[in-house]
Amino acid sequence: MKLSRRLVLRGLGGVTLSFPALESLLPKAAWGQVGRKRFAIFVRAGNGIVQGSGSDPERFWPDTPGPLTTAGLSTTSADRATSELAAYASQLIFLKNVRLQFPRGSCGHAEAIPQVLTAASQTGGTGNTPRARGMSIDWKIAQANNAPGTAPLTFMAGPRQTYIGEGLSWSAPEMRTTAERSPLNAFMRLTGLASAPPEVQRLIVERRKSVNDFVRDQLRELSGKAQLSANDKRRLALHLDAVRDTELRMTCDLDPAQVTQVQAITQPESNDVRPEVVRRFMDLSAWAFHCQLNSAVTLQVGEGNDQTMYDVNGTRYPRFHWISHRINSDGDMGTPIPNAVELHHQVDRLQLRLFKYLLDRLAAYPSAFGANLLDDCAAVWMNDLGNGPPHSADNTPWIIAGSAGGSLRTGLFVDHQKKPNNLVLNTLGSAVGVRKANGALLDDFGEASLAPGVLSNLLTIS
């Protein structure tokens, strides 16, 4: 399908708010409150990182915990993957050695991904079978910050048919949230047009646009009648606003070039467009935050055991999962992949360049409170495994960007010392505004057996 620039400029944005489906998305109640709006996005990579565990060299983190600076990351730590984020050093928190508390010992991927955002144990099994026994933090945030009934956005860059599919987002114990694989479908859904094929949706948009043009003309003509009272004119102005909100929404709509990029992806599950799909979902996430369509997003990059064959610096790499095993196999027997650790490191860099793309997108939108939208966010990158072989889960890497409206103390590299991830989730949830019933910070998210608490050294609030 082809969405014209005219459609972008005058159509899609021009009808967004008028769609019934979108009306229900608008978080009037939550965002009508006085106070800063905060957002959270969780970008997940798989297969672990090269971070000095086992026989791997340290190629991810700076050498020592402490303050982060752009200069330090880009010079002293230039050979580390995190140097890709040097430009945002003062807005970052590096958190190493975060423990996923409930490994089961059969398949690290299948067991890690359900608990990374839930801090909950999972049901048994392999592949897609394991299910988290708790809600994920994106849902908790959505319940706190979205309009009632508005689910968080759940995206995945990866194939539908796969051994381990999406597993980050859980609306309730054992209730997996299906991820959207197509940026175009996600875009259409956000604009209330998801129930029909894309071409039909485009025509619906254009028809509504044409009808709205007529309605606006009529409203303006009627409003201009001298015989109307000021009160009548106010009533009609309210009506006109309801129609015209969509045009006002243009100021926060996707850049036309980005919409063109969204609609250019016709096979979103294809390996060859995986980084493109990731970037488009990041475009949509930043746009959704800016437009206040949602406050929580998860974006899963690749399958549970990411099988993407990435292109790095013009070279097509073997399957990433194989690289992470250092052999041409999903198991533990196969021919070695030459220079596999370096390839893994390069994929780590690629993943963080993708994350940096998100930070760029967030930073490109203004904020009513800080310098830009990134200041209002907790943008999180994490890997649900700690390393290649043996795919451990007690040293997962987490990177947090943005201060969540000043709630987080940034510019720090912290060793979490293999403490459970529930503390991180409590901290992130609290930072973006989730509170317990008594008004206290969220400190008890996740499985009840985990000790409650927050990372007070990262929080500016209490």
Place this chain on the structure above:
Amino acid sequence: MRALLFAPLALLACEGSLAGGLIGSGRPDDPHPTPLEKPGVATRVPRLNHVEYENTVTELLHLPAKPNVTATFVSDTTGAAFDTNGGLLNVDSTAWADYQRAAEQLALAATADQAALARTFGGAIPSTPDLQVRALALRAFRRPPTDAEVASLVTLHGKAATLNPSVAPALGGPRLVLEALLQSPNFLYRPELSSEPKNGVVPLDGYEVASRLSYALWRSMPDEALFAAAASGELAVRDSYLVHARRLLADRRARDVVASFHDQLLQVRRVTDVTRNTTLFPEFSVALRDSMMEEQRAFVRDVVLEQKQGLTSLLTAPYSFLDDKLARVYGVSGVTSFSKVTFTDGRRLGLLTQPAFLAVNATSTTSDPIHRGVFVNHQLLCSGLPPPPNVVPMLPAEDPTMPRTLRQRIDAYTGRGTCGEGCHSTFINPIGFGYEHFDALGRWRDTDKGFPVNAADEFMFDEKLAQFDGAGALARAMASSTMAHACYVEHWLEYLYGHRPTDPERPLIDRLAKKSKESDAAVLSLIEELVSSDAFRARAVEVTP
């Protein structure tokens, strides 16, 4: 108090305006003198409420039944006494989304195929887009579309081929036009834009009058005859206008208006909140609620539409319509299904001795003279009670060592010599005490807490103290008062005119109140007079702020 402020004025000669022509010049020699009944200041763009919307799309699209599209609309909440106050209805983004969705659904159904399209046009499908647009817009806007509007809609019609290529243009064109029409402000509102003053008012044009009349009496759009009369100028001639007013009033749709008015005036839906302990009230059941509502509605239908009586009968008719469940409450035997039962003991007369009023205005265990009194003051007497104080302390609990009737307790707490004297002992309590022979479910009782019921009191009707003993005598006293008749007319004016009555409309209210009281004028004749008044067919020169 409103009743005192609106005491009958010496302006009753304005009855002559009905016999005269349209808006006169005001000169002494003018055969059509300036009417004393002037329109009140009101909105020029009343919005259709959901009932009106539902009815209108049914008529507009010639649907065989109401499509029920408004069932999922966000509720209209105006805070007004009646849902017809279109000046308080707005279109915000939520309502707009509802309208958009409904328009698309309705347009799709109306143009599903050639047969549906033919039905939508009421017969033959006009041969050109121009003719189709004119036919549809005339009915949707309830006036002929302007040339510019036709041009815009014809352009829209032509876009269907590209915007809806999977649908044959013969269907897609009208569909797109209908989507636009159903979302147009000229459909969703009833703009009254006539602007030429004449003798201190602005007469409405024929189409505006036609819409006012049809929405007042049918809660829907004009029919073909009314459109034709508007086009021909017929409605500017009083006799012709009256023919149409009477025609509409005789239609079944006017019966719904009568029912809707009384439902809202008497707040009959509150019956659904009534619950009672079946140990204390074995006659109560959930099904009894339906019977209570149906009793009130059947009574209103009979008095107003069948017997063609007025307010006096509504207040004092010695009968009602009971089924077996109600018969148990009434203590009447031999009733198996809804039928008319006449009371000969004088205990029950009219609407206000029916359980739909008595049980709603009661607690779960006892009668509630205060709320019964407040309700009657507000809804039946328009006595203009001020709002209660912010903090209303509870009635002190019963003292088991000193048994008293509920009346005695209320009197001790709010009667003369207490802080409640101003409103309670003067306005609220006397009326409420009149119903003390009826318990929390509306059953008759002679005693309360072992003491004889005292239902006697006095009330200032029309600046004259009237004494009564019991609900029957109270009903007769009310029916004899100008106060009650003026209140009833005032409510009807608000309902039919779609706004709270204003000072210029006071002469009309007073004239009809007098007529209602002195000749027990039929409710239908009051309605006819209200929609036949010059005030109904004009708007004020002034605009609301």
